[in-house]
Amino acid sequence: MATPLSLKELSKKEVLLTGGHRMCAGCGAPIVVKMVLLAAEQPVVAANATGCLEVSTCISEFTAWKIPWIHNAFENAAATASGVETMYRSLKKQGKIDKDIKFIAFGGDGGTYDIGFQSLSGAMERGHDLLYICYDNGAYMNTGIQRSSATPFGADTTTCPAGSAIPGKLQHRKDLTKIMAAHGIPYVAQASPSHWQDLMKKVKKALATPGPKFMNIIAPCNRGWRSRNDDAIQLSRLAVETCYWPLFEIENGVTTISVKPKEKKPLVEFLKPQGRFKHLFGPENEHLLNEAQAQVDAYWDRLLREEAFSASLGSKEAEEKIA
Amino acid sequence: MGTNGKKIVAVTGNEAVAEAMRQINPDVCAAYPITPATDIMQRFTSFVSNGKVKTEMVLVESEHSAMSACIGASAAGGRVATATSAQGLALMWEELYIASGNRLPIVMSLVNRALSAPINIHGDHSDGMGARDCGWIQLWSENAQEAYDNMIQAFRIAEHGDIRMPAMVCMDGFIISHSIERMEYLDDETVRNFAGEFKTVNPLLDVEHPVSYGPLILTDYYMEYRRAHAEVMSKVKKVVLDVAKDFEKISGREYGLFETYRLEDAEVGIVVLNSAAGTTKDAIDMFRDKGVKAGLLKPRLFRPFPYEEVGEALKHLKAVCVLDRADAFGASYGPLFMEIAASLYPYKERPVMFNKVYGLGGRDYLPDQAELVLTELAETLKTGKVKTVKEYIGVRE
Ligand SMILES: Cc1ncc(C[n+]2csc(CCOP(=O)(O)OP(=O)(O)O)c2C)c(N)n1
Ligand code: SF4
Numbered sequence: 001m002a003t004p005l006s007l008k009e010l011s012k013k014e015v016l017l018t019g020g021h022r023m024c025a026g027c028g029a030p031i032v033v034k035m036v037l038l039a040a041e042q043p044v045v046a047a048n049a050t051g052c053l054e055v056s057t058c059i060s061e062f063t064a065w066k067i068p069w070i071h072n073a074f075e076n077a078a079a080t081a082s083g084v085e086t087m088y089r090s091l092k093k094q095g096k097i098d099k100d101i102k103f104i105a106f107g108g109d110g111g112t113y114d115i116g117f118q119s120l121s122g123a124m125e126r127g128h129d130l131l132y133i134c135y136d137n138g139a140y141m142n143t144g145i146q147r148s149s150a151t152p153f154g155a156d157t158t159t160c161p162a163g164s165a166i167p168g169k170l171q172h173r174k175d176l177t178k179i180m181a182a183h184g185i186p187y188v189a190q191a192s193p194s195h196w197q198d199l200m201k202k203v204k205k206a207l208a209t210p211g212p213k214f215m216n217i218i219a220p221c222n223r224g225w226r227s228r229n230d231d232a233i234q235l236s237r238l239a240v241e242t243c244y245w246p247l248f249e250i251e252n253g254v255t256t257i258s259v260k261p262k263e264k265k266p267l268v269e270f271l272k273p274q275g276r277f278k279h280l281f282g283p284e285n286e287h288l289l290n291e292a293q294a295q296v297d298a299y300w301d302r303l304l305r306e307e308a309f310s311a312s313l314g315s316k317e318a319e320e321k322i323a
Numbered sequence: 324m325g326t327n328g329k330k331i332v333a334v335t336g337n338e339a340v341a342e343a344m345r346q347i348n349p350d351v352c353a354a355y356p357i358t359p360a361t362d363i364m365q366r367f368t369s370f371v372s373n374g375k376v377k378t379e380m381v382l383v384e385s386e387h388s389a390m391s392a393c394i395g396a397s398a399a400g401g402r403v404a405t406a407t408s409a410q411g412l413a414l415m416w417e418e419l420y421i422a423s424g425n426r427l428p429i430v431m432s433l434v435n436r437a438l439s440a441p442i443n444i445h446g447d448h449s450d451g452m453g454a455r456d457c458g459w460i461q462l463w464s465e466n467a468q469e470a471y472d473n474m475i476q477a478f479r480i481a482e483h484g485d486i487r488m489p490a491m492v493c494m495d496g497f498i499i500s501h502s503i504e505r506m507e508y509l510d511d512e513t514v515r516n517f518a519g520e521f522k523t524v525n526p527l528l529d530v531e532h533p534v535s536y537g538p539l540i541l542t543d544y545y546m547e548y549r550r551a552h553a554e555v556m557s558k559v560k561k562v563v564l565d566v567a568k569d570f571e572k573i574s575g576r577e578y579g580l581f582e583t584y585r586l587e588d589a590e591v592g593i594v595v596l597n598s599a600a601g602t603t604k605d606a607i608d609m610f611r612d613k614g615v616k617a618g619l620l621k622p623r624l625f626r627p628f629p630y631e632e633v634g635e636a637l638k639h640l641k642a643v644c645v646l647d648r649a650d651a652f653g654a655s656y657g658p659l660f661m662e663i664a665a666s667l668y669p670y671k672e673r674p675v676m677f678n679k680v681y682g683l684g685g686r687d688y689l690p691d692q693a694e695l696v697l698t699e700l701a702e703t704l705k706t707g708k709v710k711t712v713k714e715y716i717g718v719r720e
Contacts, residue, residue, distance in 0.1 A: 043530035047395065055539045063535035068527040070398050071537035072391055072421055079388035082381055083351065083395025083403075088528055090350040090379040091401055101530060119391065122384030 002041055002204070005197050013038055014066070021064035022056040026229030028219035028236060029053045029135045031193045033106065036133060036217075037067065039200035040207055044102045045088075047081040049111030050074035052142040052221075053135065075115040078123035078132055081105040085128045102207050103130035109150035110140040113176045124183045124212040131206045134176065135219035145224040149174040152244075153295060154288050155276045157224075162279040167288060172295055180214040181250040187213040189249035189258075194237035198247055198258050205249075218245045226275020238270040243300040248307070254314065255306040264300070267293045329574075330508040336467040336499035339506060340406070340432045340492070341366035343474035345376055346514035349430075350401030350521070353381040353389040357411040358444045359496040360434040364406055386411035390418035390429075397427035398536050400526025402478065404429065408496060409436035409450045416454065422489045423458025424552070425536055428481035429489040431459075432474060435597070435648075436496040437684040445685020446496035448596060448649035451625075452658040458552060460490035460559055461626040465582075465600045468506040470494040472576060473623075475509070478518050479566045485558045487524065493625075495598040495648075497685060513573050556627045563624050580629040582621045583636055585611060589618030591700035592637060592674070594663050595646040596622055599681070599688045603646075606693035615701045622659070634666035640674040642703040643667075644696050648682045656713050675703060678713040692716050 003009050016037040023030050029052060037044060045068045048054045054071045057064040072080040081103050091097040105123075107116055112134040120132060139157050140146040146159040153172045156162040160169040181188040187209045191199040199217065206213040218236050222229040239245035240259060244267060247259040268289060271277040280289050334342070341363045344352070352371075354364035370376045381392045389405050397403045407415065412433060422429050435451050437443040451461060462477060464470040473492045481490040494500060509517075525534045540548055560580060567578035584604050586592060593603050600621040607617045620636055622628075637643055645664075647657025656664070660678035667673045679696060682688040695716065703709060 045399075045527055045530065058535045058538040060538060060540055060544055063538065065535055066533060068530060068533045069535045070395060070527055071535075072394050073417055076388060076391035076418070079383060079391035080395035082383070082388075083353065083392030083397075084399040084527055085395075086351050086379045086381045086392065087396040087399035087401045087403075090377070090396075091399075091528065093379075094350070094377055097528060099528075099530060101528065118384060119388045122388055125384070126382065 005200055010038055016066045017057065018064045018066060022059065023052060024223055024229065026222050026232055027052070028137065028193060028221060028232040030057075031232065032135050032217050032219050035193060035196055035199055036104065036203050039203035040102055041204070042100050042102045042207070043067070044104050045084055046070070047072065047077045047084060047103075047105040049077035049105070049107035049116055050142070051108035051111050053106060053108065055142060074111050076119045077105040077107045077111060077116060079119040081130045081132070082123045082126065082128045085130050105130060105132045107132070107134055108141065109134060109136040109138060110148040113149045113174050121183065124180065124185050124214065127211055129210055129212070131203070131213040131215065134216045136216055137219045137221035137224060139221070139224045141221045141224045150176065153292050154280050156279060157276070167279060167285055177214070177216045181253070184253070185212045185214060186210075186252050187249070189215045190245065190247055191215055191217045192236040192240050192245055192247060193217070193219070194233050194240060195247060195259055202249060202258070224276065226278070227273055231273060235270070235273065238265065241265045242267045242270040242296065244270050244296050246300060246303055248303060254310040255303070256310065257303060257307050267296050330510065331505065332508055333503050333505055334467060335362070335501050335503055336470050336494050337362040337434070337501065338366060339467040339471040340474050340494070341370070342508060343471045343514070344404055345370045346509070346511050347402070347404070347475065347478055347518050348376045348515070349378050349404045351379050351381065351396040351403050353383050353392040353396070353405045355383050355386045355389045355407070355411060357386070357408045359436060359446070359500040360406045360408040360411070360432065362500065363432055363434070386414040387418060390415040390422065393429045394418060394422050394425065394427055397422070397429050398425065398527045400523035400528050402482070402521040404431065406432040406434065408434045409438050412450045412454055413438060416457070419454055419457040419459060421537070426487045426555070427489060428487050430474070430477045430481050431489070431491045432470070433491045433493045434496045434500045435493050443684040444496070446498050447683045447685065448647075451491070451493045452649040454491070455626055455658065458488065458556070459626060460488055461624070462490065462492050463596050463623055463625050464492060464494040464499070465597055465621065466506070467494075467499055467504045468576075470499060471506065471508070472570065472574065472578065475514055475517065476566050476570050476578070480559070480562055482521065483562045483566070484522070486555055486562055488555060488559070493597065498598045507574070509574060517569065517573055559627050560624065560629055578623060580624045580632050581636070582623060584619040584621070586618030586620055586636060588616060589640060590616040591642045591697070591704055592618045592620060592640045593644050593646060593696060593700070594620045594622070594637070594659065596625070596648065596659060599646060599648065602688055602690055603693045606690055606697055609694070610697045610701070615697060617697055617700065628662050628666070630662075630666040633663065634670060637663070637667060638670045638673055642700050643674045643676045644700055645676065645678050646696070647678060647680050650680050650683060660713070675707065675709050677703070677709045677711065680713070680715045681717055686717055689717065
């Protein structure tokens with residue numbers, strides 16, 4: 001029986017990432033991992049890319065993982081998980097294993113959008129039955145907040161520092177979620193720990209879907225975002241409510257927005273509490289704030305159109321069926 | 324069928340390696356094409372497609388992912404193999420250390436090829452030499468027969484309970500991988516029994532007993548881990564010899580840490596790896612007929628290098644020439660030369676030594692080059708002096 005997504009029921013389940021790991025207090029990543037593992041009904045084997053999550057959860061003989069876990073290197077969580085999953089298929093076919101096991105790879109945005117992109121793309125194309133989860137904190141946090149291709153426009157990082165000549169990151173984020181959808185895989189979604197039910201529903205759906213799946217989950221980092229360390233959930237909620245981080249899923253090419261904010265808040269509400277955007281609030285940088293807002297608006301509008309288009313296809317198919 | 328269920332065949336080195344892999348029948352293989360190793364996996368995937376093996380293939384998008392997938396599959400708990408050459412091995416470099424650091428008994432056929440730049444697809448040893456210190460066991464092979472025999476033994480060695488370390492089996496690109504030779508195959512059942520069932524240790528797929536692979540180890544314990552690794556490697560020699568003894572029982576073919584040829588009573592000697600050994604043996608016979616007491620040592624187990632045994636085998640010589648099919652940049656001696664020199668260093672009385680670099684990028688190693696070396700060795704014997712310590716042969720100066 002599937003555990004209903006109620007706090008009462010979930011609280012009876014074992015948390016599979018223990019407390020006492022060494023991530024910073026208030027980090028969003030372990031919250032995401034706990035939610036993901038709580039959502040899983042079957043036993044899970046996880047692969048983890050190098051990054052904050054990995055270095056802090058398995059130091060020497062102290063592992064925080066109550067599930068089988070493998071860290072290989074920075075760029076190859078997907079390829080490593082492919083190998084594990086292939087061995088599983090091999091041994092299952094040979095009758096040496098009869099358990100139903102699920103495979104999840106976790107990578108930070110650096111290990112996913114950038115250096116691990118090839119291995120991720122390869123694994124998805126090959127059709128391995130695994131779920132890849134990017135916990136996106138928008139920079140290389142473990143090495144000290146360097147820009148990645150997921151770093152938001154205008155952010156101050158240690159390799160694109162806001163200075164008098166260059167005001168932080170000049171490029172917009174890479175749209176990895178859509179790129180993964182373009183692989184034609186059966187399930188792609190974006191989620192946020194602020195919307196835990198939505199997140200866990202998506203994980204359940206992903207794990208129930210055979211084949212390769214990808215989820216991009218926002219995971220605030222108070223060190224890198226220069227925010228309060230009790231703000232992870234509040235900031236990820238603002239990310240959703242400002243439409244900076246829309247919650248949607250793409251199932252077999254059909255786009256559905258799973259959470260539509262009642263009132264779309266201005267982007268500055270998400271940016272303001274974060275020190276990495278402080279410089280944008282000087283009068284000389286107003287145009288950058290406008291550009292960031294315009295980008296978010298354009299993305300949201302496009303997403304709405306994509307959803308409408310998906311829906312229209314759906315109804316056309318339905319009409320054809322009726323006729 | 325020949326005698327004892329052995330089959331005499333005419334095959335290429337690649338075909339022989341693919342056949343060994345078919346007989347071993349691994350659980351998972353990862354593959355990415357690179358000349359001259361491509362052919363092994365082409366042949367092997369046709370075994371997969373035709374249901375001749377139970378293997379699941381992972382046809383990855385790069386060699387980095389090939390080794391990553393091998394690591395995942397091996398940690399998951401099954402028998403794993405792959406093959407590569409040159410740039411492919413170079414792209415795996417990071418992963419080679421991770422495979423050995425996690426004690427994962429992956430077996431890889433390395434079809435030796437020159438490293439870029441300039442790009443060159445032909446045989447030399449720069450790839451294997453570049454990977455010599457990454458914690459993998461290395462077995463080198465003179466011909467298709469040895470490549471086949473080594474490949475079969477490699478699984479037993481790598482998976483041995485005392486070791487559990489990855490192993491690579493080297494053979495020369497094109498010269499062996501693509502040339503047809505006469506050789507003997509063992510029958511399937513014999514090979515299967517020899518390899519035995521894969522014994523899994525701490526498999527990831529045992530969800531009831533979760534393990535964590537690949538932890539962060541800081542200054543507090545890193546040295547202890549590395550020291551332990553060296554300890555494991557020190558056991559490899561014995562396992563290689565034990566497995567060779569068992570292999571002799573099924574094949575009649577004898578293997579050791581290295582092969583010697585007319586070395587016992589020799590005064591001068593040549594040390595050379597892989598395919599060039601054959602030509603060298605012929606030249607040695609010729610010089611023996613002329614009264615020059617020459618012999619040869621051909622290393623088989625190159626990593627871990629059996630320094631004591633090699634030193635013992637060579638120490639009585641007056642002069643030794645080491646032939647290297649890989650250069651070491653930085654105006655250094657060739658990599659094989661340095662190992663041989665190190666193995667002889669502890670002896671007070673030891674041969675004088677010189678080093679020749681030959682056959683880079685597939686340049687032919689011709690009998691007259693072997694003769695040139697032997698002539699120089701004979702002269703050195705008379706004078707007791709080395710003319711030039713390192714020289715290139717068969718090159719337009
Ligand atoms: C090949 C390679 N290059 C660089 C590094 C250094 N490195 C380790 S973790 C890391 C950043 C990880 O960033 P991300 O994937 O975003 O995860 P986070 O630390 O933010 O959780 C880098 C650059 C490495 N380990 N391997
Ligand atoms: S640096 Fe950021 S991502 Fe890393 S553990 Fe700390 S809060 Fe989490």
